[in-house]
Amino acid sequence: MTEPHSEHISCAGCGVRLQTEAKDKLGYVPSQALNRSPVICQRCFRIKNYNEASGITLNHDDFLKLLHQVGQTKSLVVNIVDIFDFEGSLISGLPRFAGDNPVVLCVNKIDLLPKVTNFNKIVNWVQRQAKEFGLKAVEVVLCSAKQNIGFERVLQVLDAYRNGRDIYVVGATNVGKSTLINRLIRDYSDLEAELTTSQYPGTTLDIVKIPLDDGSFIIDTPGIVYHHRLTELVSKRDLSKLMPDRPVKPLVFQLNERQTVFFGSLVRFDFVQGERQSFTFYVSNAITAHRTKLERADELYEEHKGELLSPPSREDLELLPKWTKHPMRIPKGKQYDVSISGLGWVKVNSVAGADLMIHAPKGVKIAVRESLI
Template identity: 45%
Template structure:
């Protein structure tokens, strides 16, 4: 049996196969490290040389263990969610592990939503959704990790609520948490004051500690994997098509009962019963939408998935899960949400069905816009 090699920065077992898992380092870097006697995983190497924090993934069990540890400390918990994928990135049960610690909810990627949406309305809507799952954040802050002025406002709010305590930043994968942490480092370090590794003592497998001026720490935790996110079923090239990086442009469709909309080959929306009405699609501007009759939609999908209906591409169709159907009777303005892909706003009463890859959540919620 080959003797395991561990990263001298965080203690992770070094591996060269999976970039997303702990301990990854390219083979060429491993060879150089073995020659010099200093083997770092890529995460620690980037932190050491570029002050860049790269998120790593934990299993649900690891994350629950970490949450239990946080609950026994005296700290401020900053829970980062992706506003575009709010349902897919909210950590259900977080309130049970927080103990008496306050939770500050940070909605990232606010720049993705249409500018017509008022911030006050969005914050109120987020509070309502949190209350539905038992989470009572002390405050809700909207931000974009890409914009520096937003970072300073967030830092001011964190400073207000932490009251001299440590700060734990938690979130599921793909919410932009590592981008947020890097922006915070940039904002607090200043352009001229380059951070060195000595400022990151005790970088361990499950946390990176960033010292604050008063002796407390800002602690970055690995991203928890939400099994129900669309991202876990997509190739990286397809993620670029489905994950918006600029303001989404709503698309309006007039549908009669008996009509279907395909969102690429990834999801499907059926209008089953109701008067002719308009539906608004909120998804990446790059995602191809196609309207057809519900009666032949399944045959149409089988014939065209991978070519007309992309993603997935032809190369990935064989591995892509079958679409599963969820039916809903809608009585008030609602969003039909495909976790991680977007949503369709339904304004009038009717019966609809949403289809998504097996394992991906499809839910109805109170309309956001």
């Protein structure tokens, strides 16, 4: 049972209610640590100081229950998405959760895009994609919370639409939500405490209310865990390799039909049929690509998975779902991307069309879309 003096105290890092009894349960804090200010749970303490991950997260139903509260308030909803995994990080059904509240779509991690990127075109692309998903945003803002890019524009947009309301921040895990909120705290509040941020999914475990100087609140909600993202399936040691920390250097391959490109043992890309053409791969540069002939691909995989073809290691490969095949027909006449949630995307540079086969762990979301770049 929780000690009386910690009964109504929440962790300043992740929002979970604190308790002093069960070390293996959420919210545990040693009794002597309750005198600190701000008070954070042991899980947040270890993430902050030792960069340790915790396997404890809320389940999907609990996330949805928390999100349902948003539509019953009068607030500004800020939906943070990851430009490097746009389709995978969008919240399906957000308009239903948001109710009549205005939604600002904040597109984070633009620092990962190649430096020659035309950002006006990116904004237009995001607006079109959001419309296809049924999301009507009052504004699309590009930023990098980590690199402090575009943040002044974020503040301008929030000031324009907030009108004294609370700001609800929603997003999938690992989109940079807590990093961006920490920036907001510094600009809107004198509060010294910052949210726990880490590279691991599910860092925020309950609603965290941050008081602003005008009497309203920034309200951080837990990230939704989407298991269709490869970043949710890999081991902790491989997560940092999947998630780029600097601008991606695109890999361009000139391929003949019946050629294959492996990305470690994570994903396999087959160019099954079509005229010789180039494909540009936008993936973390920590992932090594290997090209081979399609007829040798199965043999190469069996011989070298988890070793030459890594990450993951053979040990971690056993933890991933088995590959499933995704046949993709790329239409003629327009440039398209094939997005692989949690890995990146492949731009089909020719407008001649192509037949592809993507092999990825079962459940990973694969989609064809209008080219981002």
